[in-house]
Amino acid sequence: MEALITSTLTVALAEIGDKTQLLSFLLVARYRKKWPIIIGIIAATLINHFISAWFGQWFAGWLPEQYAGIIIAVSFIAIGLWVLVPDKLDDDEANCGTCGAFLATFVLFFLAEIGDKTQVATVVLGAQYASVVWVTLGTTIGMLLANVPVVLLGERIMRYVPLNVVRVLAAAVFIVIGLVGLWWSW
DSSP states (O other): OOHHHHHHHHHHHHTOOOOOHHHHHHHHHHHHOHHHHHHHHHHHHHHHHHHHHHHHHHHHHHHHHHHHHHHHOOOOOHHHHHTTOOOOOOHHHOOTTTTOOOHHHHHHHHHHTTHHHHHHHHHHHHHHOHHHHHHHHEEEEEEHHEEEEEEETTTTHHHSHHHHHHHHHHHHHHHHHHHHHHHOOO
């Protein structure tokens, strides 16, 4: 259960201000079909994050035990610093021709997640916990917690939520988790 909760919170925080949130805005503005977009986000995230969590678990099996905790803690600190850098959506990532809302969302979200901070966080969580399934479910729920409100409420949210403040708070949480992890690893 810890893997599920930690994975959910980690990705929900990492996703704040991420390019996939911007992509959510773009897809809703273009297609105006909310449910196919949400289902596309779910499908793309489940596949991408399952592969990422599996890779993290596999990689952790190769790490010497005395270094695994330190590497995971430093990774959380790095993700926290990365969260401070605002994302922008590349025009090429936003263009999917005449695809339907579901297919466009699936393809664009899957590609946008490759090398993204939430994918890196999923790899780290996969390395930290021994359950690919719980990590995948947690990171997918975290992705949905961050993106579904954007799909459903869009611009209303951005009027009331100062994104820079939220980004700094999210970064602080990651850095504190990393520092606590380093403390326990020594």
